[in-house]
Amino acid sequence: MSNNINLKEIWNTQEVTIPNIQNLYNNVNQLKKHTLLKLIGITILGFITSIFIGLIWHFYQPKLITTKIGILLSITAIIIYIIAYNGMLSFLFKKNRATNNKDYLQLLIKLKEKQLFLQTRILNTYFILFSLGISLYLFEFTLKMSTLLGAIIYTITFAWILINWLYFKPLVIKKQNNKIDLLLLKFREISDQINNSKH
Amino acid sequence: MSFEDIYKTYWQKVFRLCMGYVNNTDLAKDLTQETFIKVFQQLSKFENKSSIGTWIFRIASNTCLRQIQKENRMPKSELPLEMKEEIIETSIEKELQFLYKCISDLQEIDRIIISLNLEGITQKEIAKIIGLSEGNIRVKIHRIKGKLIKKFKKNEQ
Numbered sequence: 518m519s520n521n522i523n524l525k526e527i528w529n530t531q532e533v534t535i536p537n538i539q540n541l542y543n544n545v546n547q548l549k550k551h552t553l554l555k556l557i558g559i560t561i562l563g564f565i566t567s568i569f570i571g572l573i574w575h576f577y578q579p580k581l582i583t584t585k586i587g588i589l590l591s592i593t594a595i596i597i598y599i600i601a602y603n604g605m606l607s608f609l610f611k612k613n614r615a616t617n618n619k620d621y622l623q624l625l626i627k628l629k630e631k632q633l634f635l636q637t638r639i640l641n642t643y644f645i646l647f648s649l650g651i652s653l654y655l656f657e658f659t660l661k662m663s664t665l666l667g668a669i670i671y672t673i674t675f676a677w678i679l680i681n682w683l684y685f686k687p688l689v690i691k692k693q694n695n696k697i698d699l700l701l702l703k704f705r706e707i708s709d710q711i712n713n714s715k716h
Numbered sequence: 717m718s719f720e721d722i723y724k725t726y727w728q729k730v731f732r733l734c735m736g737y738v739n740n741t742d743l744a745k746d747l748t749q750e751t752f753i754k755v756f757q758q759l760s761k762f763e764n765k766s767s768i769g770t771w772i773f774r775i776a777s778n779t780c781l782r783q784i785q786k787e788n789r790m791p792k793s794e795l796p797l798e799m800k801e802e803i804i805e806t807s808i809e810k811e812l813q814f815l816y817k818c819i820s821d822l823q824e825i826d827r828i829i830i831s832l833n834l835e836g837i838t839q840k841e842i843a844k845i846i847g848l849s850e851g852n853i854r855v856k857i858h859r860i861k862g863k864l865i866k867k868f869k870k871n872e873q
Contacts, residue, residue: 524864527811528834531735535727536745538720541752548753618828619847621778700785707781710825714852 559599566595579657587654594646601639622708629701636693644686648678717768719756726769727752729835730776736831737780739820747783751776766844773837774845777828818867822860829853830860 570592579585655674659667717725730751734744754775762771819827825846832842839857843850 523868524815524861525834525836527809527815528732530809530812531728531732533728533731533741533745535724536749538723541723541749541756544749545753545756617774617845617847618777618781618825622781625782703784704781707824710823711846711848714825714848714856 562599563596566599567592581657581660583653584657587650587652587656590646590650591654592650594643594650597639597646598643601635601643619708619711622704622711625704626701626708629697629704633694633697633701636697637690640686640690640693644682648682651678719759722755722759722768722772723752726772730772732835733773733776733828733831734780735816736819736834737777737824737827738783739816743783747776747779751779754779767841769837770841770844773832773835773841777832777845780828781824814868814871815864818864822863826856826860829856830864833857833861 570588574585574588579588651674652671655670659670662670727748731744731748734747734751735741738744738747751772755772758775762768766774819830822830829842829846832845833839837845839850839853842857843853846853848856
């Protein structure tokens with residue numbers, strides 16, 4: 518193909534100033550700082566939440582075990598949510614290393630599928646734990662109220678849980694999954710380009 | 717080879733590969749930068765199983781492949797100031813622009829294959845980077861070049 522040289526020549530005309538290497542080092546440091554700050558932020562947030570719940574425990578001195586379980590469940594739910602949504606899950610995925618584009622795409626597809634599964638799971642767990650936690654937590658306080666007031670409080674709480682469960686949860690899951698579905702679709706499509714060229 | 721030597725030797729080459737994949741100067745620069753950050757972070761783990769070039773191009777092509785999920789990572793506004801200043805508009809010749817345009821019309825994997833080929837990487841190395849046999853790569857390069865030349869000829873008329 519005599520035109521080969523031509524294409525190569527055109528290709529090689531692309532000249533661009535190489536950015537100063539110091540920029541790259543700055544960027545690496547910035548990324549490191551960013552990760553560290555995020556980690557510190559998450560820790561502080563988790564710490565404040567725990568102290569807040571601990572104070573409630575201390576001042577209200579819950580007598581019933583249900584209240585204590587309720588508090589613990591709520592903290593667990595919040596912690597799971599914070600960890601999952603601050604990208605900490607990505608640590609799970611960092612070890613993998615692919616040898617070529619074909620394996621890399623397979624890895625990306627697997628990771629996205631895993632993420633899809635985990636995201637839905639985590640959000641479900643969060644909602645179940647938090648709803649259960651709040652319901653149990655309220656129990657001791659409603660016991661001290663009149664039956665009517667207790668019934669009203671529980672009705673409102675359950676209605677709120679129901680709205681969350683039936684409306685907000687599917688909405689959030691759908692939004693998150695749509696994004697991953699789109700990426701999955703694209704990765705599968707590119708992966709097929711490789712697989713279909715084998716003969 | 718020190719990282720600085722690698723950076724000087726391969727920056728232009730990696731940039732051209734990224735440019736072939738995305739056909740967008742700013743995005744290609746971002747992808748090149750991201751590739752070299754990975755090279756910098758993983759250089760100590762590089763085992764001389766393959767040539768350093770193959771290793772770098774593999775990281776670069778993998779970075780290109782996952783660029784669709786890049787939207788939220790390292791947006792331009794977060795880049796250090798001096799970096800933004802250095803992104804000077806590149807004057808691209810018309811022919812080169814047309815070549816990029818034709819390559820960007822190809823499927824993703826074909827874009828990587830032809831960019832690596834035009835960069836002078838051997839078919840054996842390209843086969844290693846992509847994960848296909850040398851025979852497959854040979855056929856593909858032949859077909860892609862045929863397509864590109866046809867478009868060039870049509871453009872000349």
